[in-house]
Amino acid sequence: MKYLCLVYLSPEEWNSAPDEACMACGDELRASGHFITGTPLHPAHTATTVRVRNGRVSVTDGPFAETKEQLAGFYLIDARDLNEAIQLASKIPPAQFGSIEVRPTRELMVSPQHAAAAAAR
């Protein structure tokens, strides 16, 4: 099963986990076969939120929620179950300063016919 580990940090802690440590963490996850992809993010003030309401695209400045902690990056990992995902997420360095949101990913719910038609296009 795939889990998305979202890294949250407050602006004061933004640089607390050194890039070298995060790189090493990614390398370790890669070596153990759990790593799918991951990347650090720019601070939240660079974020844009996109919404579509009644068919119209609305673009607003900033992250979707007003919280102190901001999304700082993510790792997409492949873990056996939630216990393993939690255990791996707890090793992500910023877990010590902020929080990691672990979310199970899901498949898009499309019918086999639709998927076949999409593949044919």
Added chain:
Amino acid sequence: MPAAEIARVSTQIDQIYRKDSRRIFATLIRLLGDFERAEEGLHEAFRAAMEKWPAEGLPQNPVAWLVSAGRFKSIDKQRRDQRFEHLEDRPDVAESLADQAPALDEKEELEDDRLRLIFTCCHPALASDAQVALTLREVCGLATEEIAAAFLTPAPTIAQRIVRAKSKIRDANIPYQVPARDELPERLDSVLRVVYLVFNEGYSASSGDSATRADLSGEAIRIGRLIVELIPEPEARGLLALMLLHESRRETRATPDGELILLDEQDRSRWNRALIAEGVALVRTAFETQLPGPYAIQAAIAAVHAEAPSAADTDWSEIVGLYDLLLRITPSPVVALNRTVALAMRVGPEAGLAALDDLLGEGVLDGYQLAYAARADFCRRLGRHVEAREAYQRAIKLTVQTPARRFLEKRLAALPE
């Protein structure tokens, strides 16, 4: 078959249902990988037993029979459903499901399944109130309405919590397993916390009618025993001891018309000696470890009370020492407050009052009714009636539970003018 024989078999089925249905359910979750299917399978299995056993007699191992019946009925139903849904689309699924299902092993495997179920229901990824509701529903088999009555919460709210928790178990893939050795201490904490919450809900007079509440405590003790049997960790033993020692006093804590009776005025001859003996023995084993945990220490305090012939003949210095130990491990204002009460018994109300006023000065006990009730009691014993009256009035204002409030009002009325 004669009617009497049929009646006898259905009584036996009833008994098996009461005693073993949750075990069977726990095993079916493992075999079928899903709470809903296991619940259906369980009902199908007992329906099949009602049809077959009166004619054929009880099988040699009824529990194993019911587990297999539940499993096959469920797999059979899935096959039929799939045929309707996808026609010949996925004939492999049901087959592989049947192959994966491990053969039913001995008793040990069944007991492990109950533990798997407990750890899954108390998984820290689930909301705390959902853990409690789910444990009572799935491990204890209480109806949603019974849980709602015990917690004075509307049944739809409880139902919603349970549904959400189950869908999280499925969607986030919370595994059905007892945690590995290195995760065990932390995960066991979460299980013990839920068990103690259930017990306290049944023991404290906060809500619900008293029959339902006694059931809750009984369920908590039953789970506590199961955990001790399978994971004899010191804190698991400590918690079981603590629950047993509290339970030993259940009948003496109130008059028949619900008036509160404090520890020092309880009829100690009516304390349940068997529960006390079991609790005290468990405390001893829980203290064989280097660092006793908070449950073991609280149980030790309860054990000193349980073994004392009267309030005056209680080893209060031992109790103060145990509170000191508890404060070092889990510093909390409530523990500190309890320590002042023990101190007042060992040294005198003056010492208790001084320690309590220090705590009140720190502001950590603001709004906590027991702090003012304790202050009122210390002042009353010191003959400082004006201060006592003030503290009683403050405590009464903060107390929600009727019996406790009535008790304080009586004490207030008994103060000399």
